[in-house]
Every structure is written in structure tokens, then in C-alpha cells.
Amino acid sequence: MATIYDVARKAGVSTTTVSRVLNNHPYVREETRIKVQSLLKELHFIPNSNASSLVRKTTNTIAVILPDVTNHFFTTLLRGAEDQANEDGFAVIFGNTDEDIQKEQTYIQMFLERRIDGLIIAPVSPKVINLKTVIKREIPLVLVDREVEALITDFVGTDNQRNAQSLVEYLIGLGHKTIAIISGSQENSAHRQRIDGYRAALLNAGIPIDERLILYGDKPNIETGTRLVRNLLQQAPRPTTIFAVNNFLAIGGVVALREANFNVPEDIGIVCFDDNDSASVLNPFFTSINQPAYMMGQMAVDILVHRMKHKNSSPTRVLLESNFLIRGSVKPARSID
Amino acid sequence: MATIYDVARKAGVSTTTVSRVLNNHPYVREETRIKVQSLLKELHFIPNSNASSLVRKTTNTIAVILPDVTNHFFTTLLRGAEDQANEDGFAVIFGNTDEDIQKEQTYIQMFLERRIDGLIIAPVSPKVINLKTVIKREIPLVLVDREVEALITDFVGTDNQRNAQSLVEYLIGLGHKTIAIISGSQENSAHRQRIDGYRAALLNAGIPIDERLILYGDKPNIETGTRLVRNLLQQAPRPTTIFAVNNFLAIGGVVALREANFNVPEDIGIVCFDDNDSASVLNPFFTSINQPAYMMGQMAVDILVHRMKHKNSSPTRVLLESNFLIRGSVKPARSID
DNA sequence: CTGTTAGCGCTTTCAA
């Protein structure tokens, strides 16, 4: 593998000059540039970015840490981030946490060792703990989807509370009064805000809040959704609609409803946040709040790149607009309700 | 940011010793080790992997290049690769090609500059061109999903031809005789093999092959599926079933069928390769061949890691078993057919 | 068990 030293020797110039043509430095005589370039090609030279990173102290790498790219919401977010990063000349390195604090910590450590230029993360916990090192080292950091307590830093997400409130108000407008909500862990700020919106909507409508209708799970995945709805169905009161705080919980919820022979939406309705995937063009089933995942990813990179250039500008907190999609998973409540 | 030099000085040892404790080298006195470790902690030392990569000539990084992680098949494959890589101590860096040769080339170059230890790729083209440098530099390489002409290298995929043949035989068994097939570009080896399987099944059944029923698009996405089926419906003969070579084409196909007021599967059936996503637990719609995407990702990393250790062992070509899922998107042909 | 020394491949003053 040729190094700039090999090129320099063959071209009869110094490594400095080779480095200059590599980086399009202006002060190189055209003649020299041509000669060096042809040697570069001839020797199949490929610069070693580890070497230049070592001296430049920058790696052109952005790390993205998400709960689970298997969830279409995060897949899309990741894709948005990747496209934007690529456009800005950054490579993306990523990891899935599965909502596991330890995994998150391990990835952060790994990425820190690689001296990433910035981090985009949907943190597992609202505690700052895992992010302490990142912050102390002043590594540009953008939170997506979820916020961290007492941490004022760049963030891009949506107005979960307001959107959840609209969603529940819509349900109330349909005549639903016994509305359950199923959520992941209480640690998840996005989910918590959705629950807040749920409470606010009920409060405004003068519907008493029944804590038995607010269920928490652990990881917001399909299995948890199924488990929570099974529990829900075994207790009173029986809801006429279920609000799943994310797409996976909703799927799991429907599984549980079906196994208990409830039809959706005839017997019990279900709504959620986020879409499931491209196949939803075929079966636009869930009435849901759709967050602009792709744009969230793009935005996160935009903000991150801005932060790299302006270390001291004040943090931005960007809330993107979501889409309210009325589809087929909930119907007006029966008059007997 | 503390370096091993700082630690060495404070601990009153040489950098070599610090390096040794960092790498769990056995020849360090327990006492020294303890002292160094406490200093490491105290100074919040984080090793710089760029520096060690420079001397070790290895980066513990695997690059994964896929057409589009937004497609659930590739999402799952990526997740499998990431999990396995993580287990083996490698970080994953990735890029989407969108079936664009130029984008692919750009990513390869970028990853080569980063001195990745290995590459997993679903190549855009069956021509070896973009991979030439990778091969010349003897960078461990594993092809997934698609093969490259005249390139004998590690590969993990499925037996596309056999599976496609089974699928079409199944359709024939249902009484279908006019079966169309829609595909991405002719460049895609996996798709080509599926078409071969289609031809073989028809041949075996003594059904003449009508070239008008074999349609090629460009990128195998939803839009292409819609476009191809639109074209199909405007010409004779009218198929009783459509075989879409991937999931996205199938979705697009259904969109086109619906807009032309054909019911699926009553009027025209449709089958495909690969599932769409987690939400298919709710609407298991497409009768399809399901490739074990997660395992493909895991396997690819396994093989890659093996290759790193055994540069000269002979290449493996692993074909994983697929699942034949009979669901609701195709029915027995009408007797009038 | 420990330290000295010589780089890994590249960039960056500084001086010419």
C-alpha cells in the first residue's frame, strides 16, 4: 500500500507537496500538481484517514445511537441522518441499544475511542449519566425523539404532548370515554409527554382519570404491547379504545385483542404514534400521529454540523410538525357506551 | 484530553507500561497495574483508536453497503450484522446505494480510506468493477443477497432459483397458467435467478413462456412496481397472477391493481419474495418466499471474521433456507381460466 | 517485569 512518502519519492518532491495536492492546497505549481496526481493514480494511492485524523483531530464521523433500527420509525430516521451526513461529507457509524443502558454505555465508549465528531442519540434514559463523558468532552451532541432531564442541549423531536392531546380529543369527540393508554418504560420522555397529553385531554373534557387505564411496560416492543393489553382485558373497567404510545405497542395490542376475540375497531379501537412501514400504503390501518422521521434524521445532522462550527451558539430545540392520520383502527363509540 | 503519556508521567512509568495495562498484557506487576489503572480513571483517559489503528493496521470496523435500509429485508439484515459485529468487537459503518453505482463507488472509496477491516455488500451490479480495489487490496469481502460475475468470493444468500421455482410451481398447482413476473434491473443477480426459477417451473409444466409477461424495471421499489403493473394491465395477455421478485415491487403492484379496480386475490393474485415488516403479524397478506434476513446479516459477519483470520482458506458460498409462507394474496385460478 | 527507541502515515508550522 502506497503512502504519500512513496509518491513523494517517485515524484521527486516532498511529502508536504503531496499532501498539498491531496488537499487541493492552492500553492502548488500546476506542473507539480499534474506530476503528483499521475503518480497518485499510478500507485493506486488511497489516503489513510486514520493518519490524518490523528493529526487533524477530526474524523468526519457521526455516530447515531438508536433503540432499534428494526422499528420503521427509527429506520427512517437513520436513513434521513445517513443521507444528510453523506451530503455533508460525514460517515455514519451506528448502534442499537434495545433500550438497554449498558449497551448504550458500551457504544458511547466505543465511539468516543474512535473520536467521533458528533453524536446523535435517542437516549435510553432521561438521566444524564451515560452522556456525562460526551458532554464533558464537549462533543457535539443532538438528542432525537427523547430529552434528558436538566440537560440543555440541541434537540429535535415533535410536540408529543400537544399531539397526544389532539389524538385523545379526537377520540373523545367520537364519544369514547373509557380510553386506556399503554406505554413503554416511564423513563422515556417522549412516552411520558404523550401520557401527559392524554391526561390533559381527559381533564379538559371533564372525564375522570382512572389510573388503572394507564399501563407501563418496559421495552416498547410488540411483546410488551401484547402483554399489556392482555392485562388490560383482565381487569375492569374495559376501555372502548386503546392509545398505544408507539407503533410496536399498537401491533402487539392488536395481537392481544384478536386472541381475545375482540374486533378492531368494532369492539375496541386502537390508535398510536408512528407508522409501521411502506406496506401501510396497502393497509392504512392505524389512526395515528405520524412523526416526520426522515426529516428528524436530516435535521439532527444539520444541527449537529452547525454545532460543530459554532461550539458556543445557544442550543436549539426543534419541534417538527406531525401528521394526524385518520384511518380505520377506531370508530365512533357505540351509543350504549 | 489525557494521553497515555500523561498517565505514564503521573504514574512514574513508561508509556509502554501504560499501553500494556490498557491491553491486558500479562507482564505487568499487579502493583503497577493497580496504580496505572487508578490514574487512567482519575484522568478520564479514553484511548484513541485512530492512533492504535495507525500502528496496528487494523480498525475493528466493518462496513456494510446495502441498497436501502428502508426496505425491511435490508433493515433486518443490517440489524443481524450489527448485532454479530458488536459481539465480535467490531463497529459497523454503513451506506445506502439506492442501486446507484456512483454512490456505491463513493462509499467504497470512503470506507477504504478509513481502512475498514472488512466489507459486506449487496452489490449494485454483477460487474466486478466497483469492487476491484477492494479485491486488489485483499480486504475481506462478503457478498450478500447478490453475486458478481466471475468473482469467486465469500457469499451468503439463498437459493433464489429453486425457491422461485417452488413458488411458481405452487401457482401452477393452483391452476394458474398466465403468470407474469415483475423485476428490478436485469443487473440484479438475485432477481435474475428468480426469473430463471420462474422459467424453469413453466418449462417443466409445459406452459409456454410468453416474454411479454416478463417485465423489467430499474430500481426495485414501490414506484417501479406500480409502473410495471400498470404497463402489464394495458397489454395482452392478462395474467391471473403476478410474481413480484421483491416485497417493494409487490406493494407497488397492488397499488396499480387497486387503482385499476382489480381485487387481490379474487381478480388477480400476487406473490413475492420477502416480507414487509413487523406489522405483517397483523395482516399476513403476501404469499411469499421469506428469506432469513437477520441470519444472513449475522452469517455475513461470521464469515467475514473467519476470513480475516484465514486469509487463504477457500471461499464459502452459503445458501440459507427460506420460508414459504402461504397467505392470502393468491387463490386457486377460476375454472374458466 | 519494565523502559528505550523507532516508527505507523499524515499535516503543519516555519523558513527558504
Place this chain on the structure above:
DNA sequence: TTGAAAGCGCTAACAG
């Protein structure tokens, strides 16, 4: 316009 020299942070003989 160009080059000499120093060094980024770490590892790896080699000698002790």
C-alpha cells in the same frame, strides 16, 4: 512554491 522537521497518540521489538 517548496521542503525540513516535528509531532499527532499509540504499539512493538529489543534489551535489560
